[in-house]
Structure formats: structure tokens, C-alpha cells
Amino acid sequence: MRWFGPSDPIPLADIRQTGATDIFTALHEIPYGAEWPQAEIEARRDLIAAAGLRWSVVESVPVHENIKTRTGDFRRYIENYKATLRNLAAAGIRTVIYNFMPALDWIRTDMAHTHADGAEGLLYDPLKLAAFDLFGLARPGAESDFTAEQRAAAATFWDKLGPQGQAAFIRQTLDFFPGLKGQVSLEDLRGMLAPYAKIDAAKLKAHLKLFLEEIVPVAAQVGVNLAIHADDPPFPILGLPRIISTEDDLADLVAMVDSPANGICYCNGSLGARPSNDLPKIARRFASRIHAIHLRTVVHTEGGVFYEGPHLADSAKMAAVVRTLLEETRRRHAAGAPNWQLVFRPDHAHKILDDFRRPEPACPGYPLIGRLRGISELRGLQHGISAMLGAMA
Numbered sequence: 001m002r003w004f005g006p007s008d009p010i011p012l013a014d015i016r017q018t019g020a021t022d023i024f025t026a027l028h029e030i031p032y033g034a035e036w037p038q039a040e041i042e043a044r045r046d047l048i049a050a051a052g053l054r055w056s057v058v059e060s061v062p063v064h065e066n067i068k069t070r071t072g073d074f075r076r077y078i079e080n081y082k083a084t085l086r087n088l089a090a091a092g093i094r095t096v097i098y099n100f101m102p103a104l105d106w107i108r109t110d111m112a113h114t115h116a117d118g119a120e121g122l123l124y125d126p127l128k129l130a131a132f133d134l135f136g137l138a139r140p141g142a143e144s145d146f147t148a149e150q151r152a153a154a155a156t157f158w159d160k161l162g163p164q165g166q167a168a169f170i171r172q173t174l175d176f177f178p179g180l181k182g183q184v185s186l187e188d189l190r191g192m193l194a195p196y197a198k199i200d201a202a203k204l205k206a207h208l209k210l211f212l213e214e215i216v217p218v219a220a221q222v223g224v225n226l227a228i229h230a231d232d233p234p235f236p237i238l239g240l241p242r243i244i245s246t247e248d249d250l251a252d253l254v255a256m257v258d259s260p261a262n263g264i265c266y267c268n269g270s271l272g273a274r275p276s277n278d279l280p281k282i283a284r285r286f287a288s289r290i291h292a293i294h295l296r297t298v299v300h301t302e303g304g305v306f307y308e309g310p311h312l313a314d315s316a317k318m319a320a321v322v323r324t325l326l327e328e329t330r331r332r333h334a335a336g337a338p339n340w341q342l343v344f345r346p347d348h349a350h351k352i353l354d355d356f357r358r359p360e361p362a363c364p365g366y367p368l369i370g371r372l373r374g375i376s377e378l379r380g381l382q383h384g385i386s387a388m389l390g391a392m393a
Helices: 012-017 038-050 065-069 074-090 126-136 148-175 186-196 201-222 247-256 268-272 279-285 315-335 353-357 368-392
Strands: 022-025 054-059 095-098 110-114 120-124 225-229 262-267 290-295 297-300 306-309 344-346
Touching: 022 038, 038 054, 038 074, 065 074, 065 186, 065 201, 074 201, 095 290, 126 148, 148 186, 201 225, 201 247, 201 262, 225 290, 247 262, 247 279, 262 268, 268 279, 268 290, 268 297, 268 315, 279 315, 290 315, 315 368, 344 368, 353 368
Parallel strands: 022 054, 054 095, 095 225, 225 262, 262 290, 290 344
Antiparallel strands: 110 120, 120 306, 297 306
């Protein structure tokens, strides 16, 4: 399970009762780019262990924006990143997730979309993002990113809001960017986007390669496996390039520095938001480089809209992915690999049942009962496939 630290309203004791054994977390209180002190890492590790759980995956060590743009003090931030990896390794933590999404983290347009059964979940509506981009943010050049039909539909949506509705929509959309934590204005966002005006996908990918050439040797030396998270959603947003969105992107990634330490956080939800991605095929192709796993399912509807469905909404595809991952653990175990045990967690869940009466989760998409349903379904799927594989052996 993911846990957001001591301020998370969902305590470790509750997480343990879900059947989880491992925790994905980070020192969220440390500013981006700063070194994580070893004493603070060990204190958090020991706090988790005292609850009967294990901190096995760091989610995540953020990459400072100056590293992505190769500006300012980026070299100092790279050295801090190396020091953090060394400190994590010294504390016995061997898997580190990160992402290379520019300026913004994952994006949705609706954080409480109501489903037919009354559950609430996350949804992405490209029409709403287009309206925000074209008329709220008024980003120069945004018109070229949308078709005439999309621009017309966005204009109709925007006009119907009226002045007060437009102001509320802008504030709501800014608050929906999870990485910004509701603390930015339109002008702040424009400032965040500005450094990328002259950075296209090829240049951002080159910057990622330079970063990996610096940190992968350190990670390999201290026994840490790096796991990049796919872009979410896996296509350009607000004029920003996205470079970890497809099978080809992942192939480029593992070729940048050919080391087992240069790996992937396989997120079938993020990759699945791009309908052309063949999820079982991607899992099979990169199985040996997968170091952490996020399991969730997105459901596509008309007009490019997608929402977070129940974890087994596409059960055949999920089963194929889980089987591939279980076969990989068996292969690694037989080979005596120290990282044979892959760790997965249920990702973005629905708010259901008592979630509506509990304190709001630390981050949208992370209610307790919804994730309990997700981990239960996924564990059942895992045990069923494991029994089948055992019978076939």
C-alpha cells in the first residue's frame, strides 16, 4: 500500500489490516532536490517496521525541475540525488521510483466522478482540459494542439459556465493538479511551463539520458534499482512533452544506460490510458527490468474520456499482466536473483462504503476501503494464477 507519511489520515495499523505487507512511501516533507539524511530515512523505516510492515519501495525521490531542464543548480541537485541513493541503500531500501514528467505530475480533470453504483473515482475529460488550456490559462499556441471541433466544443463549454463559473472552474482545475497541492495561481503555472517552451520531446529525452548516465552507476554500485514511472496520462499536456508513454519510449529508456539498475515501475493504469499500448506485451518485453508495480485499470469512453475503473474491470488483460509478472518472479527466484520478489500495490481506487465517512485521504485516489477492495481482488487473482502455474509446473 502507499502511505503518505505520519500526516496521512490513514494510519499504518489500518493498512496492515488490509493484508498489505510492504509500504511504498517517501520523505514527502523534504524539499525537491535536497539530500535525504540517512538518520531521517532510518527513522521512517523503523516507524514502518514497528507497525509490522516493511518499507521496501521509495515512492518517490523526485527529480528537481532544474535537472529536467538542465538549468540553474542542476549539477548540485544530481549530486544530492546520488547521496540520497547511497543513504537509502545504507538503510536497506533497494527500490526507488521516480518520474521525468515535466512541471506537473499526474493529471485528472475530475477527482470525484460518481459512478452508477455511487462510488467516486478519478476521471480525465480532454474537453475540460482544452477549455482550461485555451481560455483559462490562455497558453500561447494552445490552439494548434486541438482540432477545430475540439476548440468549438471547449468554447461552448466555457461560455456556458459564465464569469463566476469560469473563475470557479479555473480554481478547481488548478487544485486538481496533485503535484501542485492547490497552492498556485495561473501566473504561477505559466511560470512553471515557461522553461519548457524550447524543450521538445527529443531534448527532454536527451536530458533524461544525461541524468541516467550520472545516477545509474551509483545506483548499481550501492545495489539500488531505479524504476521510472510512465507519464500520466501518456500524451502531451498543456504543451509539455511526454517521453515515457509508449513501448518504444521504454525501449529507449532501458537502452540509455544498459544496466539492470535502470528499470521500470510498471503502471498498467498510466500506460493503459493510451489505447494503442498493448499492456501484456509491454509487461512481457520489459519483465526483467520491472522493479515495482502499480496495478489499476482505466476505462475509455467517447471523446477521449477515461476513468479509473475497478481494479479488475478489464480482468482478462489484468490476468495476462499478472501472470507475466508472476512468471518473472519465478524466473528470478530460480536464477537466485536478490530482487526476485516483485512488489505491487493497488493504485487509484474508488471511494466506497465507509470512505465517505472517513477523513479525506492524503491524495485523491487513495481512500482506504477502496484500496482494500483493490488489494483483495489483486491478491485473489495472484493466488489463483500462482496455483494454476504450480499445477502446470
